[in-house]
Amino acid sequence: MTELAAQRLSVSLSGRPVLKEIDLIARSGELICILGPNGAGKSTLLRALAGLLKTRGVTLDGRDINGVSPKERARTISWLPQTGQAVWPLPVRSLVALGRMPYGATLDSLSARDDGAIAAALTACDLETLAARDVTTLSGGERARALLARALAVEAPILLADEPVSALDPRHQLSVMETLQAQAQANRLVIVVLHDLALAARFADRIILMQAGRIAADGPPNAVLTAERLGAVFGVEIVTVERDGTRAVLPWAAR
Amino acid sequence: MTMRAAPLVPALIALLIVLSSASLLVGSVSLSWSDLGKGLVGQDPIAALILYDIRLPRTVLALGVGFVLGLSGAALQGLLRNPLADPALFGAPQAAALGAVAVLYTGMVEALSFALPVAALGGALLSVLLVLAVAGRVAGVTTLILAGLAIASLAGALTSIVINLSANPFAVTEIVFWLLGSFEDRSFRHVAMAAPFMAIGSLILLRAGETLRALTLGEETAESLGMSLVRERILIVLGVACALGGAVSVSGAIGFVGLVAPHLVRDAVKGDPKAVLLPAALTGAALTLGADMLARLIPAPTELKVGALTALMGVPFFLAILARRRGAIAADAS
Numbered sequence: 001m002t003e004l005a006a007q008r009l010s011v012s013l014s015g016r017p018v019l020k021e022i023d024l025i026a027r028s029g030e031l032i033c034i035l036g037p038n039g040a041g042k043s044t045l046l047r048a049l050a051g052l053l054k055t056r057g058v059t060l061d062g063r064d065i066n067g068v069s070p071k072e073r074a075r076t077i078s079w080l081p082q083t084g085q086a087v088w089p090l091p092v093r094s095l096v097a098l099g100r101m102p103y104g105a106t107l108d109s110l111s112a113r114d115d116g117a118i119a120a121a122l123t124a125c126d127l128e129t130l131a132a133r134d135v136t137t138l139s140g141g142e143r144a145r146a147l148l149a150r151a152l153a154v155e156a157p158i159l160l161a162d163e164p165v166s167a168l169d170p171r172h173q174l175s176v177m178e179t180l181q182a183q184a185q186a187n188r189l190v191i192v193v194l195h196d197l198a199l200a201a202r203f204a205d206r207i208i209l210m211q212a213g214r215i216a217a218d219g220p221p222n223a224v225l226t227a228e229r230l231g232a233v234f235g236v237e238i239v240t241v242e243r244d245g246t247r248a249v250l251p252w253a254a255r
Numbered sequence: 256m257t258m259r260a261a262p263l264v265p266a267l268i269a270l271l272i273v274l275s276s277a278s279l280l281v282g283s284v285s286l287s288w289s290d291l292g293k294g295l296v297g298q299d300p301i302a303a304l305i306l307y308d309i310r311l312p313r314t315v316l317a318l319g320v321g322f323v324l325g326l327s328g329a330a331l332q333g334l335l336r337n338p339l340a341d342p343a344l345f346g347a348p349q350a351a352a353l354g355a356v357a358v359l360y361t362g363m364v365e366a367l368s369f370a371l372p373v374a375a376l377g378g379a380l381l382s383v384l385l386v387l388a389v390a391g392r393v394a395g396v397t398t399l400i401l402a403g404l405a406i407a408s409l410a411g412a413l414t415s416i417v418i419n420l421s422a423n424p425f426a427v428t429e430i431v432f433w434l435l436g437s438f439e440d441r442s443f444r445h446v447a448m449a450a451p452f453m454a455i456g457s458l459i460l461l462r463a464g465e466t467l468r469a470l471t472l473g474e475e476t477a478e479s480l481g482m483s484l485v486r487e488r489i490l491i492v493l494g495v496a497c498a499l500g501g502a503v504s505v506s507g508a509i510g511f512v513g514l515v516a517p518h519l520v521r522d523a524v525k526g527d528p529k530a531v532l533l534p535a536a537l538t539g540a541a542l543t544l545g546a547d548m549l550a551r552l553i554p555a556p557t558e559l560k561v562g563a564l565t566a567l568m569g570v571p572f573f574l575a576i577l578a579r580r581r582g583a584i585a586a587d588a589s
Contacts, residue, residue, distance in 0.1 A: 052475055074481030081476055087336045088471055089526035098472060101480040106465055107527065134526065150472065154480075 002028045002061060002076065002157040002189055004049055009057035011041075011048055018044045020213040022057075028157060031184035032191045033200040036210030037234055042193045043082055045210070046160050049191065050079040074102035078154035080147060082162040082193070089134040092146045096121055099153030121152040124179045126172065140167045148176060152183075159183060161192045165199065177203045197238070197249045201225050209233055225249045263523050267537035271318065274544050278314040279306060282551055312443045317544040317561075319446070320438075320506045321516075323453045323498035325539020326532060328513025330460045333467030333528035334491050337399065338521075339576060341514035344399070345386045346406030347379045347499050348508035352433040353410040353417070354378025355504045360421035367444050372452045376500025382406050383492050436507035436562030438547050449501040456498025457536070463491050464529030471528060509562040511569020512539045518576070542568070 004026045011019040018041045026032055034042045048055050051065040051073050058065040060076060086095055094107055099121065100114040122128050125145040130138065135146055144167040151159060165173040181203050184190045194200045200207055200221065207224040209217040211233045217224045230238050236251040280286050286294065286302055294302025324342065331340040342348055354374040364370040389402040415430045423429060466487040469477035478484055516539035517531055524530035543565070550559040
């Protein structure tokens, strides 16, 4: 059981307060979607939870995250940034293999365990046929999947992903969300920033709705994604779709 | 995966052996293979003089300086995740030359003192830090090049002013030497002075490969993978400054080798920023030695400057890369 928590987490970037007194506890097995308008602090929250901001107020299994060694933190928390780039013309498989760095693995010394993790990540992201391709020649969506596969290859108990589906076509959006759901069902903690209300409603176990650096609502999708709340936070009217007992939400008109 | 780089390194070493042999044999006096053998063992005093006093130190220096130029280029490109990064575009060799000139022409040190490479190291370090401070760590190509250009121009101007102020009768020749570089009239004492700095710098850079690989994904991701970037980044900048300081203090500022060499071998190592280091260094050695042989062989009233030849080769190359990447660079500038 892994637990990642924020307690009275406040973050200012260049003197501007971005996160204000965030409290949350996230545990293994949950797929948590963070939603919120642009500038609400979603990416900053994810970076703080990943231990990249050296801020106070984040704990991993009860320990201050700044006190966890970089190696241990890297093995425990896998972080996927929003604008991941790949500048060098590496083959996709080599890019994904970088996810094994926290275990001391290098491209020149991959163990059978590393090879297995890389192969599983490539399969999960539908990349087997592209494994030998130069990453700089991939389309935007293919590159986003390659970068997600890199994050999956860490096989960390916690995966923090910032908008992993925004560049993808609908089929790959759904398959990536299914992959993330499978990760949570395998008792990992998955926290993902999304802009797509429908995908969040459909896949999340829990939704954290952010507004102006604070948590506006935190709970199961049906409780959080109400018409009044989405109206207040996003300024949109919504349409609700139901199928097999799962409710999805579509933004319909700007208010 | 080391296998893929394996045939490249022996091939480059073979090329260097051929070039080095040619470099010992040709010059204003041609030597035969038997002269070479006799000269090396001291049986032929004239051949021995030519080899030990002129051609061997010159060849060794060209190889060593080219090695560190190629290696520094590859390391800086990896550090900045930018295929256009080159020590010369940072003004680093020019600033190293200024450092050397500043202590040499004010009479603070002798031409063969270890203080010379130390001052050059200081100049190179200062210029890289200044460019990084102005451009920021994640600067785009445009900002880096503009900041580097400004510092290179400033360092070049100051170099010329310092030499002029020293009331030196050979000022013009000496300014040209420091700004364009040359291996003319270098002895084994020059080799001994520069070698420790170039060796230490090279060792630091050759072991930075894993950091450069992690940086492929960006600085924050590298940190999320457990890298301690602050220390690693400082080490790489120090390595570049140390290697360049040693090189420039004996050869002057030779440009563009660090830009061209990594490009020539990057595809062969499939873009791997670690695997590119050694081949880029060996390619830099081959380019520099080749340029120096051309400088010796092209007939001219005074010997051509090797830095003029590397610029002749490097600038069109640089422009070609700029043209190919102009879309990305235009987006970056906005």
